[in-house]
Amino acid sequence: MTSKSTYRKFDPWRTAPVSEVSRETVVSGHYFNVDRVSYNSAPIGHFQRYLLQANNGExxxxxxxxxxxxxxxxxxxxxxxxxxxxxxxxxxxxxxxxxxxxxxxxxxxxxxxxxxxxxxxxxxxxxxxxxxxxxxxxxxxxxxxxxxxxxxxxxxxxxxxxxxxxxxxxxxxxxxxxxxxxxxxxxxxxxxxxx
Structure with a gap:
């Protein structure tokens, strides 16, 4: 069995490839809020995502x-x-x-x-x-x-x-x-x- 080395060590905290531009809560609920988030990214430009924001704790x-x-x-x-x-x-x-x-x-x-x-x-x-x-x-x-x-x-x-x-x-x-x-x-x- 051979192993493949990666070109760099894994670092979960390295600089993000996107920046958040705006965030709006579109639905509020007991366990989650749904947020519409706008991002910018150098490779792909502007885009949006809907994210669940946990609001009832761990x-x-x-x-x-x-x-x-x-x-x-x-x-x-x-x-x-x-x-x-x-x-x-x-x-x-x-x-x-x-x-x-x-x-x-x-x-x-x-x-x-x-x-x-x-x-x-x-x-x-x-x-x-x-x-x-x-x-x-x-x-x-x-x-x-x-x-x-x-x-x-x-x-x-x-x-x-x-x-x-x-x-x-x-x-x-x-x-x-x-x-x-x-x-x-x-x-x-x-x-x-x-x-």
């Missing part, structure tokens, strides 16, 4: 592993895709009112019915850098104990899968939610996280 997801080695996944009906999904518990920091860790703790309790002794941040990513400013932080939760929660809701919405079963659901297209896919694949790639 997104947070938490993949938890129970004492018997299963992952709680939450069934949710998602309007934009008109289907049920299986997802890790998740939420938003509400513009920094809560820290990402506080959101992880709250959502694990509310959505899956657990509290955890240990939380570990496993990654942070930009959801769709081509058109959105939304970031997501993922946590791994271990040392779970049942929390006082809405038992009836939990019985109907929480499903449990082993890490391998969850990975199989990712590969079969049963789990389609990006943050959940990333979290499940992180566990598969890093079995040391479960130690």
């Amino acid at each position: 997104s947070v997801g938490v993949i938890a592993v129970t004492e018997d080695g299963t992952i709680p996944l939450v069934e949710q009906y998602r309007l934009p895709v008109h289907r049920w999904t299986l997802e890790i518990p998740a939420g938003h920091s509400d513009n920094g009112v809560l820290s990402p860790l506080e959101v992880a703790k709250l959502k694990l309790k509310e959505e899956a019915g657990f509290e955890a002794e240990h939380y570990q941040q496993i990654c942070r990513f930009v959801n769709s850098p081509s058109f959105s400013t939304q970031h997501t932080t993922l946590f791994l939760a271990r040392g779970l104990t049942p929390a006082h929660a809405d038992e009836e809701r939990l019985l109907t919405s929480v499903r449990f899968a082993t890490p391998q079963e969850a990975l199989d659901m990712v590969e079969s297209g049963t789990i389609i939610d990006a943050k959940s896919i990333i979290a499940v694949q992180a566990l598969a790639a890093r079995p040391d996280l479960l130690q």
